[in-house]
Amino acid sequence: MALPLNLTVKMGSYLLKQKLLRREKFPLIVEVEPLFACNLKCNGCGKIQHPAGVLKQRMPVAQVIGAVEECGAPMVSLAGGEPLMHPHIDLMTRELLGRGKFVVLCTNAVLLPKHLHKFAPHRNFAWMVHIDGLRERHDESVSKDGVFDQAVEAIRQAKAAGFAVYTNSTFFNNDSPQDVIEVMDYLNDELKVDRMELSPGYAYEKAPDQDRFLGVEQTRQLFRKAFADGRRRRWRLNHSELYLDFLEGRTDFECTPWAIPSYSLFGWQKPCYLMSDGYAATYQELLETTDWDKYGRGKDPRCDNCMAHCGYEPTAVLATMGSLKESLRAITAG
Numbered sequence: 062m063a064l065p066l067n068l069t070v071k072m073g074s075y076l077l078k079q080k081l082l083r084r085e086k087f088p089l090i091v092e093v094e095p096l097f098a099c100n101l102k103c104n105g106c107g108k109i110q111h112p113a114g115v116l117k118q119r120m121p122v123a124q125v126i127g128a129v130e131e132c133g134a135p136m137v138s139l140a141g142g143e144p145l146m147h148p149h150i151d152l153m154t155r156e157l158l159g160r161g162k163f164v165v166l167c168t169n170a171v172l173l174p175k176h177l178h179k180f181a182p183h184r185n186f187a188w189m190v191h192i193d194g195l196r197e198r199h200d201e202s203v204s205k206d207g208v209f210d211q212a213v214e215a216i217r218q219a220k221a222a223g224f225a226v227y228t229n230s231t232f233f234n235n236d237s238p239q240d241v242i243e244v245m246d247y248l249n250d251e252l253k254v255d256r257m258e259l260s261p262g263y264a265y266e267k268a269p270d271q272d273r274f275l276g277v278e279q280t281r282q283l284f285r286k287a288f289a290d291g292r293r294r295r296w297r298l299n300h301s302e303l304y305l306d307f308l309e310g311r312t313d314f315e316c317t318p319w320a321i322p323s324y325s326l327f328g329w330q331k332p333c334y335l336m337s338d339g340y341a342a343t344y345q346e347l348l349e350t351t352d353w354d355k356y357g358r359g360k361d362p363r364c365d366n367c368m369a370h371c372g373y374e375p376t377a378v379l380a381t382m383g384s385l386k387e388s389l390r391a392i393t394a395g
Contacts, residue, residue, distance in 0.1 A: 065256065065299075067184055068136070068163055075135045076382045086319045086348050088134035089375050092334055094325040095120035095153065099143040101169055101203045103193075118326050122153045128324045129157060132344035136163040138189070145172040151179035158183055165189045165227065170215035171208060177215075177222060187225040187255065190216055194236070194244055216252055225255045227299055233262035234275050238286035245287070249296045256299035259284075261308070263335055263369040276366045277358075281310030303377035304370060316357045316364065320375030322347060332356050334371050336363060 072089065079087045098116045129137055137157050144150050145168055157164045167189040180186070190212055193202040199209040219226050228248050232241055241259070248254050261280040275283065284305075293305060306312045318333035328340035329347040336356075341347035357364050 071135050071163060072378065073382065076379070086353075088132045088322050088344070089320045089378060090136040090138055091129055091132050091134040092138040092140050092321060092323045092371070093120075093125055093128060094140050094142060094323065095125055095144065095147050095150070096142040097326065098146050099141060099169075100146065100171055101143070101205060101208065103203050115326065119147050119149075120326055122149050122156060125153050126156055126160070128329075128344070129162065130160070132322060132324075134162075134322075136165070138165045138167060140167040143169060143172065145176050151176070154180065154186065158185055161185075167191070167229070169203065169208065170212040173215035174218055177218060177224075180224070182223040182225070187227045188216075188219050189227045189229050189258075190254075192228045192230050192244065192248060193232075194230070194240065195247060198236075198240065213252065216254060220253070227256040227258060228252075228254050229258045229260070231260050231262050232275070232283065234279055236283065238283055241283065241287035242292065245292070245296050254297070256297055258299045258370065260370050261368050263367050263371075275368075277368060278310075280308060280366075280368050284308040285310060300370065300374065301377045301381050303380050304374045307373055307377060308368065314373050314376040314380070316367070316372035317375045317379070318356060318372050319348060319351070319353060320379075321371045335367065335369065 075089075096116075096119050097111050139150065139153065141147075144166055147153070150166070154164055154166060163185045165187050168191070170188075170190045173188070173190075192209075192212060193199050194209075196209040199212070200206050216226050216228075230244055230248075245257060245259070248257050261275045261283070288305065288309060298305065303312060303314075307314055316333075321334070322344060323330040323334040324344075328342055329344055330336075330340055331338045331347065331351050332353065333356075338351075341350055355361060358367070359365070
């Protein structure tokens with residue numbers, strides 16, 4: 062299953078424009094973290110380890126809009142922290158939609174029922190709910206019982222209200238192919254979410270638990286087995302076909318971290334969401350002052366086992382758009 066048609070068209074037009082302008086580096090998606098505070102303490106995330114003074118900060122709406130407009134990405138991921146803890150997240154979303162952006166609001170969904178009425182369904186808007194396993198596994202990953210059931214109920218409410226709902230599931234070295242299958246089958250067949258994203262657990266250096274991350278060959282074996290018997294085509298996956306090939310080890314890519322830049326209270330994060338090698342004040346400064354050639358598998362040991370979609374999905378998208386064969390494959394997959 063390929064990307065949604067309206068997003069495919071938006072991305073295709075944007076990529077054509079970049080090619081005509083002969084730009085070598087440009088963002089496909091910008092991830093904005095307007096706060097670091099969260100109502101959960103997930104094992105694979107270190108955002109709430111920031112000092113209390115930082116956790117109290119909320120990025121002004123105008124600053125968010127300015128960063129998005131500056132980099133020019135057609136798609137925006139509002140993340141965190143928990144974005145629904147931001148008092149103006151609904152205004153922020155409306156402002157971005159009004160500027161023609163495709164907006165995905167990432168949430169653990171605990172607060173979603175309380176805030177759902179502040180938002181309206183839109184063809185360029187989707188909730189992205191984190192589901193890292195079925196009940197026991199998910200609640201263990203977020204270190205709190207009952208969160209899985211809350212998330213499922215929130216998804217049902219959002220769907221009933223006419224919203225598009227996506228999910229994002231991260232899998233670690235204690236997950237089996239059957240675990241992946243059971244989660245994807247549940248989301249696809251029972252909850253009937255619109256799109257599903259999945260990613261191998263990445264070596265996020267601030268995560269409290271550093272023993273759960275997958276190696277490259279572990280990742281390939283996990284997804285090769287999980288995708289077998291036609292399941293990959295049956296699930297409504299929100300990924301390019303080439304990225305799914307990459308997860309299976311059927312092709313290999315270099316990372317393009319500049320294509321999904323991360324902007325937070327500290328500025329533009331170098332070089333990507335998963336690594337903190339400093340910050341830039343502007344996106345142009347990020348491009349010009351980051352030594353991109355020193356990052357990637359075989360160059361920086363922190364990159365050696367990373368196959369996360371924030372680094373490799375953009376490479377796959379660019380490769381798809383640059384190949385007539387792959388472009389046709391993407392269309393038929395959708």
